[in-house]
Amino acid sequence: MKLYDLERSGNCYKIRLLLSFLGQDYERVPVALDEGAQRRPEFLRLNPRGQIPVLLTDEGEAVWDSTAILVYLARRYGGERWLPGDPLGMARVMQWLALEQNEGRYGTARARVIGLNIKSGLGQTGTLEESRCLAERALVVLEGRLTDHAWLAAEHPTIADIACYPYTALFPESGLPFDGYPAIHAWFRRLEAWPGYIAVPRRSAPRA
Ligand SMILES: N[C@@H](CCC(=O)N[C@@H](CS)C(=O)NCC(=O)O)C(=O)O
Known part of the structure; x- marks a missing residue:
């Protein structure tokens, strides 16, 4: 491959x-x-x-x-583990993949591109303020789910967690505040402790 x-x-x-x-x-x-x-x-x-x-x-x-x-x-x-094959299990994963490609991409990811002044077409599709609004929507939805669940789509990590993790973890690089999301931060720690985890590519120093 x-x-x-x-x-x-x-x-x-x-x-x-x-x-x-x-x-x-x-x-x-x-x-x-x-x-x-x-x-x-x-x-x-x-x-x-x-x-x-x-x-x-x-x-x-x-x-x-x-x-x-x-x-x-x-x-x-990965068999059934990272993407369940039953209709509901698969749909539960897909809904988070959809959130990531919409509120995630044009929210957390775009805010980072604009905040870091990265030369990219994504940064020209909207403003920092528009990105902040969408990022907040994504963060609220993630926090809601993770408040009483360990993982986004199942009782174990799936590609829903993998897709949503990077640009959520990198969101502070936008320079925008990222306070008040304790469940998201606990989820970061769970995923970062999962066997095989490799570090997310940060431009700046990792959070304390
Ligand atoms: N929806 C696509 C987005 C991919 C994307 O935005 N890739 C960026 C790098 S992170 C890229 O190739 N940008 C180059 C360009 O758009 O010219 C995905 O999830 O793979």
Whole structure:
């Protein structure tokens, strides 16, 4: 397997984290976003959207988008554990993946891109204030669930937790306040203690 990625990307980190939890070997292919490598024809053949992460499977199939790659890897190598196969179990995971790609991407993730002044198309889709509002919605929903549950979608971690973790954990890098979410912080500690955890790529010093 080959993962087209970049160390600093939270979307790529989701994939590296699941691969680490699954104990799967893979080759990393760095994509120089700052040099526009994602817009070159050879990369667009792998992902017409011009984004990382992209996974090239052992069978030579390209899978793009972090959500799709998480789904593929969970079912290909993790059995029922990381993505349950029953209709309700699967739906419960998918609802958190949807939250992550909406309020998460345009909230916590975009606030970080703007706050850190990272050169990225995402940062041009809205303002810091719009991102803050969406981030707050995501954080309130996460805190609500985690107040009386250890994990987002099941009695154990799933790809819902893996998807929602990175940009929530990196949200303080936006410079916006992140106080008053004790259940989310306890969930961080549970996931960070899970066997196989690898550190989230922070630009700044980790929280105390
Ligand atoms: N929804 C996509 C978003 C992927 C994405 O935004 N990737 C960023 C890096 S984190 C990227 O490739 N940006 C380059 C660009 O948009 O030109 C996913 O979850 O994989």
